[in-house]
Amino acid sequence: MIAVGEQAPDFTLRDQDGEKVSLSDFRGRKVMLVFYPGDFSPVCGDQLSIYQEVKPEIAEKGVELVGISVDSFFAHKAFQEKLGIDTILLSDFEPKGEVARAYGSYIEAPLGFANRTLVLVDEDGKVAWTYESPNPGEFPGANVIFDALS
Amino acid sequence: MTDLSSAAIPPVGPDDHVRGEGEEGVVVYADLGCPRCAADWPRLRERPGRLVFRHFPLASKHPRSPALHAAAEAAGRQGRFFEMVDSLYADRGRVDDPHLWERVERLGLDLDRFEADRRSAEIETRVRRDFESGIRAGVTSTPGLFSLPAA
Numbered sequence: 001m002i003a004v005g006e007q008a009p010d011f012t013l014r015d016q017d018g019e020k021v022s023l024s025d026f027r028g029r030k031v032m033l034v035f036y037p038g039d040f041s042p043v044c045g046d047q048l049s050i051y052q053e054v055k056p057e058i059a060e061k062g063v064e065l066v067g068i069s070v071d072s073f074f075a076h077k078a079f080q081e082k083l084g085i086d087t088i089l090l091s092d093f094e095p096k097g098e099v100a101r102a103y104g105s106y107i108e109a110p111l112g113f114a115n116r117t118l119v120l121v122d123e124d125g126k127v128a129w130t131y132e133s134p135n136p137g138e139f140p141g142a143n144v145i146f147d148a149l150s
Numbered sequence: 151m152t153d154l155s156s157a158a159i160p161p162v163g164p165d166d167h168v169r170g171e172g173e174e175g176v177v178v179y180a181d182l183g184c185p186r187c188a189a190d191w192p193r194l195r196e197r198p199g200r201l202v203f204r205h206f207p208l209a210s211k212h213p214r215s216p217a218l219h220a221a222a223e224a225a226g227r228q229g230r231f232f233e234m235v236d237s238l239y240a241d242r243g244r245v246d247d248p249h250l251w252e253r254v255e256r257l258g259l260d261l262d263r264f265e266a267d268r269r270s271a272e273i274e275t276r277v278r279r280d281f282e283s284g285i286r287a288g289v290t291s292t293p294g295l296f297s298l299p300a301a
Contacts, residue, residue, distance in 0.1 A: 046291045049211040054285060057152050084210040141288035146154040 001104040001117065001130050008121040009102040013068070013090040016076035021066075021090055023121065030063040030128070031121045032145060035105040035114035037136045039071040039079035039089075047116070047139040052085040054142045061149045063120070066090060070097050070113050107136065116140070120148055157286040159204075159296050165276075167203040167231045175200030179284040179294035182219055182238050183212025183245075187293045191239040194293065195232075203235060205280035206292055214245055217268075219277045221250050224268035228259045 012022040023031065036047060051065060058065055067089040071079070076089035092099045100106040100114035107115050116133035118140060129148045131140055159177055162168065178194060180187045180203060194201060207215035218238055225234035237253050238245060254264050267273055284294060
């Protein structure tokens with residue numbers, strides 16, 4: 001995992017609408033990067049659904065929630081619609097998992113996707129806090145996010 | 151500002167929805183729009199001991215859930231909370247407003263009162279209170295179960 005205090009590696013990825021989004025776009029605001037294994041797996045669905053329910057409270061803390069997985073942005077759009085969520089989903093698709101690797105979140109082959117990892121990036125673009133799940137099948141409850149922000 | 155940081159589930163209180171008796175049992179954080187909860191419900195309700203129902207509607211995933219939780223809570227104001235929950239889980243294909251009114255009639259509830267209650271801010275707050283306690287306790291899927299007595 002990337003270490004707290006390090007400069008968060010900048011990236012530019014496409015969101016669910018195909019629009020390019022860079023980490024540096026959020027400079028001056030806090031961002032919680034939510035790395036997850038993949039769209040449409042039941043656990044990912046529950047994770048993002050639960051976070052969606054407390055998104056206003058996360059926003060109250062001045063934090064933008066951003067999901068990242070290795071899926072294409074087309075899949076992200078369908079996944080977002082299926083879950084009924086409006087969380088930004090970024091596509092770490094080509095080169096596959098490059099951003100997850102830069103943050104130390106990638107699980108190499110045969111899995112080939114990001115572990116469930118939370119990375120809080122502060123207003124200056126530095127890593128302020130991280131959380132890594134013991135395995136991709138477990139995800140941190142929303143309370144863990146609020147612990148980090150309190 | 152709402153505090154959603156980690157905390158143990160609140161102890162069972164007088165306005166919790168409790169079925170059965172005894173020190174031992176389970177607190178269930180459940181979503182009335184959730185198929186997994188519906189599938190588990192017959193087994194949960196047959197468990198020995200106390201069953202404490204707490205609201206955990208995931209509105210983004212199950213858009214009808216908030217209305218169903220409000221309906222159950224409104225039925226609870228007339229003493230028929232679990233009857234409404236049982237009925238909603240038993241017949242998941244019939245959860246639109248006319249189907250709720252049929253249930254109200256079948257359970258012998260006052261429809262005008264039910265309609266006023268289920269749309270009230272008080273009930274919305276009551277449901278949200280349960281939901282937030284589940285978030286603070288780290289509920290990550292439904293049904294989320296906690297054993298009683300709490301450790």
